[in-house]
Amino acid sequence: MRLHKGLLSVLLASFLVVSGCGSNGQGTPDTSGGQGGNGGEQTLVVVNWKDYGSDDPEMIKAFEESCSCKVVHEYMASEEELLTRLKTGGVGKLDVILPNASILPVAIQEGLLEPIDVDKLENYQYINKTFKNIPENEKDGQVYAVPWVWGSTSIAYNSNVIKDEIDSINVLWDEKYKGQIAFRDDFNDAVMIAAIAANQDPNNPSDMEAVKQKLLEQKPLNRTYWKTGDEFSKLFANNQISIGVAWSGNTAAMKQAGQPIKYVIPKEGAIGWVDNWAIVKDSPHKDLAMKFIDFMIGKDFQTKWVNKGGPAPVNTQVVDNLDPAFVQEMGLDEEAISKLFFISYHTEDEKKAWNELWHEVKAQ
Amino acid sequence: MNERQGNLPFLLNCSRVGDVVKNRIFLMSPAIFIMLAFGVVPLFIMLYYSFLSDGPSPTFTLQNYANFFQKAFYLKLTWKTIQMSLIVTLISIVIAYPAAYIIAKVIQRGQNLLLLFIIIPFWTSQLVRAYSWMNLLQDGGILEMFLRKLHLIGDGSLGILFTQTAVIISLVHIFFPYMVLTIYMSLDKIQPSLLEASKSLGATPFETFRRIVLPLSKPGIVTGSILVFVPCLGVFAEPRILGGPNGSVIGTVIEDQFFEINGWSFGAAIAFILLVMVFLSIWITSRLIKRGD
Numbered sequence: 001m002r003l004h005k006g007l008l009s010v011l012l013a014s015f016l017v018v019s020g021c022g023s024n025g026q027g028t029p030d031t032s033g034g035q036g037g038n039g040g041e042q043t044l045v046v047v048n049w050k051d052y053g054s055d056d057p058e059m060i061k062a063f064e065e066s067c068s069c070k071v072v073h074e075y076m077a078s079e080e081e082l083l084t085r086l087k088t089g090g091v092g093k094l095d096v097i098l099p100n101a102s103i104l105p106v107a108i109q110e111g112l113l114e115p116i117d118v119d120k121l122e123n124y125q126y127i128n129k130t131f132k133n134i135p136e137n138e139k140d141g142q143v144y145a146v147p148w149v150w151g152s153t154s155i156a157y158n159s160n161v162i163k164d165e166i167d168s169i170n171v172l173w174d175e176k177y178k179g180q181i182a183f184r185d186d187f188n189d190a191v192m193i194a195a196i197a198a199n200q201d202p203n204n205p206s207d208m209e210a211v212k213q214k215l216l217e218q219k220p221l222n223r224t225y226w227k228t229g230d231e232f233s234k235l236f237a238n239n240q241i242s243i244g245v246a247w248s249g250n251t252a253a254m255k256q257a258g259q260p261i262k263y264v265i266p267k268e269g270a271i272g273w274v275d276n277w278a279i280v281k282d283s284p285h286k287d288l289a290m291k292f293i294d295f296m297i298g299k300d301f302q303t304k305w306v307n308k309g310g311p312a313p314v315n316t317q318v319v320d321n322l323d324p325a326f327v328q329e330m331g332l333d334e335e336a337i338s339k340l341f342f343i344s345y346h347t348e349d350e351k352k353a354w355n356e357l358w359h360e361v362k363a364q
Numbered sequence: 365m366n367e368r369q370g371n372l373p374f375l376l377n378c379s380r381v382g383d384v385v386k387n388r389i390f391l392m393s394p395a396i397f398i399m400l401a402f403g404v405v406p407l408f409i410m411l412y413y414s415f416l417s418d419g420p421s422p423t424f425t426l427q428n429y430a431n432f433f434q435k436a437f438y439l440k441l442t443w444k445t446i447q448m449s450l451i452v453t454l455i456s457i458v459i460a461y462p463a464a465y466i467i468a469k470v471i472q473r474g475q476n477l478l479l480l481f482i483i484i485p486f487w488t489s490q491l492v493r494a495y496s497w498m499n500l501l502q503d504g505g506i507l508e509m510f511l512r513k514l515h516l517i518g519d520g521s522l523g524i525l526f527t528q529t530a531v532i533i534s535l536v537h538i539f540f541p542y543m544v545l546t547i548y549m550s551l552d553k554i555q556p557s558l559l560e561a562s563k564s565l566g567a568t569p570f571e572t573f574r575r576i577v578l579p580l581s582k583p584g585i586v587t588g589s590i591l592v593f594v595p596c597l598g599v600f601a602e603p604r605i606l607g608g609p610n611g612s613v614i615g616t617v618i619e620d621q622f623f624e625i626n627g628w629s630f631g632a633a634i635a636f637i638l639l640v641m642v643f644l645s646i647w648i649t650s651r652l653i654k655r656g657d
Contacts, residue, residue, distance in 0.1 A: 080626065185604065187624065222609040224526045231605070234495070240502055240525070348418065351625045356435070359620070362612040363437040 042069040044288050047082060047090075047097040050075045053149070053305050054296060063295045069288055079103045086112040092282040095289045098275050099145065101136040105345045107278070108139045114279040115142040120290055123297045127314045130337050131274050136345050145276035146293050149302075149311040152331055152340055153189055154270035156246035158236065160260040169197045169266040171243060173214075178221045182235055182244035185225035187351075187358035189245060190215055192271050192341065202271070203344040208357060215361040225362075236261065249311045252330050256309065263329060265336040272340030274314070407639075414632035428633035438617065442638065445613040446645075448528070448603075449596035452535045456592050457585060459536065460543035464584075465577075467544075468551035479548065482541045490538060494605045497534045501525040501606070526608025534602045539595065543588035550584030551577070586653060594642055598635075614638060 048054050055073045064071055074094070076082045083103045086094070091112055099107055107113050118124045124132075124146065131147035138144060157166055161180070172181060172193070184190065192202035194214040205211050223241050226232045229250040235241045237259060251263040277293045279286060295301055302313035303321065312332050313319060319332055327333050346354075414429070416422035432438045467478050485493065500506050503521035511517045524530050554577060562572040600615035607613075614634065621631030 183609075187620075219609050224608040224611075225604075227604060234498070238499070238502055239504065348626050352627055352630075355620055355625050355627070359441075359612065359617050360435065360437045362609070362616075363441050 042067075042285055042288055044069055044071050044285050044292055045074065045093065045095045046071055046292070047074045047076050047085070047094055049098070052098075053301075053310055056305075056308075059301060059304050059308075062300065063292065066295075067288065067291055069285075071292065083107060083112075086280065091280060092284070094280045095283040095285050096292055097278055097280055098148070099278055100273065100275055101134065101343055101345050104136040104145055104276070104278070105139075108144045112281050113144045114281055114283060114286065115144055116146060116279060116290070116293075118143050118146070121146065121294045121297070123294050123299070123315065126299070126317050127297060128316050128319075128337065130340075131314050134274060134342055137276060145278045146297060147274050147276050147314045148296055149305075150272060150274040150314060151311045152248045152265065152270050152272045152336075153184070153193075153245060154248065154263065154265050154331065155243065156236075156251045156261050156263045157243035158239075158241075158260055159262045161242040166243075166262075166264050167267050169193065169268045169270075171266075172245070173197065173218055173221065175221065177243055179223050180242040181218075181222050182224055182226050182232065182241040183218060183222050184245040185227045185362075187355040188343065189271060190358050190361070191354045192343070193245060194218070196269050196271075196341065199268075202269070202341045203346075208353070212357055212361060215358070216364060219361060219364065248330055253309055255329070263331055265331040265339050267339070269339045269341050270331075272337070272342040274342060275311075410632045411636055413629050414636050416629045418626055418629050422629075425629075428630045429637070431630060432634060432637060438614070438634070441612060441614045441617060442641070445597055445615065446641070448532065448535075448613065449593050452532055452539060452596050453589050453593045455532065455536050456540040456543040457589065460540050460547055460588065461581075461585070464544045464547035464551055468548050469554075469577075479545070482544050485537065486541065491601055491605075493538065494534055494602045497530065497537070497606055498525060501530050501533070525606065526611070528607065528610070530606040530608075531603050531611060534606055535596055535599060538602070539592040542591040543585075546588035546591065547581055547584040550581045554580050582653070586649070589649075590646060593645075597638055597642060 046054055054060060054071070060071050063069075076085070076098070079100060079102045082097060082099060083106060086097070086107060087110070090097075127147055131150060134147070136145070137147070155166065155169065155171065157171075162177075171177060172183065183193075191205065191211055194211045195202040195205040198205075198207070198210045198214045200206055200210070224235065226235060226244070229247055232244065232246060232250060233254055236244075236254065246261075246263065248263060251261055254261050255263075277296060279289045279293075283289050297315055299315055299317045302315045302318040305311075306313050306318060306322065312330070319327060322332070331337075415424055415426070417425045417427065463482070467475050471478070501522065502508075502525045503523065505522070505525070507524075508517070508522040511522070512519075524533075558576055558580075559572055562576050567575070598615050598618075600613065600619040603611040603613045604616055605611075618631050618634050618638075621627035621634070
C-alpha cells in the first residue's frame, strides 16, 4: 500500500514536471520570469502561425544573441482566435502578435494594441511604401502595425500546356480552357476575383448581383474548385488542371520543385495580402518588442527567409538583391504590386453575405 | 417482438441488448452518463445556439431558421444531400449483404480475419482516403490505366473524378463496413436448424432466403442503414475534394459557418434542421418496417 502511494506521488510529480515544461515551451509562458532566471535575460512572447519564419530556431538565434533574450512562441489558429486571445487576458501578457487587416481595425478600436513609433525602427524606411500605406495599419495618424511579409492570389498556368500569352483575368472565363480550370473554393477570393473581372472595386463590390452572375458564368468551365495549397499542387502535378487561381507562395514552391508553372498578375489586377507585426497593449517588454520587429523587417532575416522559400519580403533592399528574373516571374516587382488589391477589413455581416453568395453559386 | 417495439427505441430491437438494458440498467449507467454528457447535452447547447443572434451581445431570434427557408438553395442542397446519402445506403446494402452472408453462413473458418479486413480501412484517416480516391479515379490515373489494359474503355478519359459518382464511391468505401458488421451480427444469430428445417420441408434455397434469412436479418439491415445514412448527411470533406464544381452538400455550408465565418448560430440551426429531418426519416422508416411485419 505504501509502495503504491509512493508510486502514485512519483507519477503525479512527474506529471506536474511534464506539464510545467509544456507551458514553458508552447503554452502560456511565465512572462515575469526570465528576468530573474538566466542572469537578467528577458523573455519575449510572440504569437504567430506555426512554422512561419520567426519560430525557426536557426533564424531567430541571431536576434536572441544580440539582445541576450529569449523569444517564446505561442501559436494562433486563426485571426479570429488571435483577436479573442487579446480580448481574454492577452493584454499585459503577450508582447508581439501578427494580425492582418481582417482584425486590425477592431483590435485598434478596442485599445488592444500599442501605437508604434516607427521612427525608432531603423529598417522601417526600407519597407515598400505600398504596404506602409495600407489604411488598416493606422488610426488618427498613429501607426499600430508594421508590415512583415506579403503575397498575392492570382493566376498560374502550366506553360507546357498553354502557349498563349496570359495577361487578362478573363482567361478564367475563356471557353477555350473549359475543363482545365481550377477556381478557388473560398468566398473571399471568389467574390474579389469576380469583382475584378466585373470591373468593380473588389474590396467593396457595388453590384453583388453582377458578381454572382460572373461566378455562375465561370462555374461550368471548372474542372474543380480547390481549397488548400496542397490540393492545388496535387491537381497541377497530376495534370488534372492547367490553369487556375493560385497563391504566389505556393507557385514559387512548385516552381522550385521543377513544375512547369507560370505566375501572372493580370492587367485588371489580383488579390494581395500582408501580415503585420503589432505590439500588444501594456506589453511587459516594449523595448525588446521594438527590437524584435526591427530585426524581423531587417535585411538579414528577410533575405534568409525568402531564400528558404518564405513569403515575399516587404524590405526593398532584399527584393533589389534577388534574382530579377525570379522577382519578375513571381510578381514581386513594383509594377505587379501596383496592380494588387489588398484585402481590406470587412464586417461580420459582409463576410456572411459574401459566404452565402458563394454557397448559392456552388449550389446551382 | 412487437410488444417491445412499442416502448423501447427500435435501435435496441436489433439485438438482445434490449434485454440487458431492462435487467441490468445499473451496468449501463456509465454508458448512459457518456451519452448524456457527450450526446444529449451538446445537442441542447446546439439547439440553444441556434436561437441566438451572432455578435457580442446575443439575443433570442428566429432569424437563423428563417434564413434557411428564405433561400431556396439551402433546401436544394439539403435534398441533394439526402438523395446522395440514400444512394450510398442502398449501394452499401447491395455490397455488404453478400459479404456478410458469406462470412456468417458460407465459410466455416476465418470469420474474424475477414471481419478484420473489413474494419481495417477505419484505421486510415478519412481525408487520406479521399486523396487516395483522387489518385485512383483521376484522368490518366490507376483505374483508367487498368480498364484500358482490359480494353474496357477506349482512348477517352475516365471522367469519374469530380463528379457525384466519385463522391458516392468514396462514401460507400468509408461507410459500408458498418453495414457488413450489423448484417453479419443478425445473420450470425440465425440458427442453422431453421435453415435445415426449411430445406427438409422442401423449400428451395431462394425460398429459404426470402422467407427465413431475409426477414431475420432485417434488423441488421435497418441498423446498418441508419449507421450509414446519418453520418453521410454530415460529410463535407469528400464532396469538396472529389465532387468538383458541383460537389457542394449541406455539410459544406455548415462547415463554413464554423471555420470560415463567425456563423455559429446559423450553423447550429442548419445542423438542427438536418437532425429533425433525420429523426423524421428514421421514424417513418421504422413505421413502414413495422407495418411490413
